[in-house]
Amino acid sequence: MIELYDYELSSDAYKARLLLALLGVAWTQRYVEYYPRRQHRAPEFLALSPRGELPVIVDDGTIVDDAQNVLVHLASRHDPTGRWYPQNDAGLTSQVSTWLAFAAALTPTASAARLHDGLLYHHIDVDEARRGAHEQLAVLDEHLWFNEDAGWSWLCTVDQPTIADIACFPDVILAEEGGIELRTYPAIRRWTDRVKAIPGFIAMPGIFPA
Ligand SMILES: N[C@@H](CCC(=O)N[C@@H](CS)C(=O)NCC(=O)O)C(=O)O
Known part of the structure; x- marks a missing residue:
């Protein structure tokens, strides 16, 4: 199961949520309170992703950060049609x-x-x-x-x-x-x-x- 380090008001985390929904892929939320607790700068989160930014996903042991990179990963691995990330042209x-x-x-x-x-x-x-x-x-x-x-x-x-x-x-x-x-x-x-x-x-x- 994909884990998404997520915050509901994060536009970047929403990119991942949106593509996961469009692909119909199940995922689990790991809530990171960006504001006001700034948990994205807490040692536990930095140990996962030293960039200290949302979103991050963990997919079958693979850690992927940066929203655009997350989209590339999700489409490459979870879209059998290949339409979301066309790579044959x-x-x-x-x-x-x-x-x-x-x-x-x-x-x-x-x-x-x-x-x-x-x-x-x-x-x-x-x-x-x-x-x-x-x-x-x-x-x-x-x-x-x-x-x-x-x-x-x-x-x-x-x-x-x-x-x-x-x-x-x-x-x-x-x-x-x-x-x-x-x-x-x-x-x-x-x-x-x-x-x-x-x-x-x-x-x-x-x-x-x-
Ligand atoms: N280029 C990064 C930017 C991500 C980003 O800035 N996320 C915000 C939340 S929407 C964040 O975590 N910023 C870190 C901060 O404000 O300290 C990406 O696309 O993932």
Whole structure:
């Protein structure tokens, strides 16, 4: 059974919960109270993952940290269809990698601004985080707009969602909790609605079902 070191308000842990739900894979929660107890910095958690960040999974003895890496692992090991992480087309695999990197780059911007406003994450320059997030969201909106124009509904040029969509979705849709309005990004808003309509989609606090 997969163990997920999890916190309900963590956008990164939600990426793992969402893909596990979409794959229909059973898992057990190992609750880590990120706030206010900061248990992700406790010695027991650091012994498992010295990065001190959520999420971490333990899958049949394999420890995997970093949300994007967790998605790659789960899709590689638990998706017999291969559709969530397509690896038989180098061009497509590379597109997925690009958007996984984009998702990781939202951590110090959109995600940090949300943690600042919601969980007293006050050591950051929140104006700079919001500015960076808007730069990234403009890139994402334009990409989605051109993809739609070419007939693609998802981040990658494939007719079904991939882990790239799962990786980017949480910090994008939760950005408003960090004072980053999505009003001016219509293609992003259409894409988040499509993600919410994926069969098996689950929500989290702050994200509402379609
Ligand atoms: N790049 C990492 C970032 C994960 C991350 O920042 N997780 C937050 C919770 S949403 C965390 O644990 N941050 C550590 C901290 O705030 O000290 C990933 O994608 O997994």
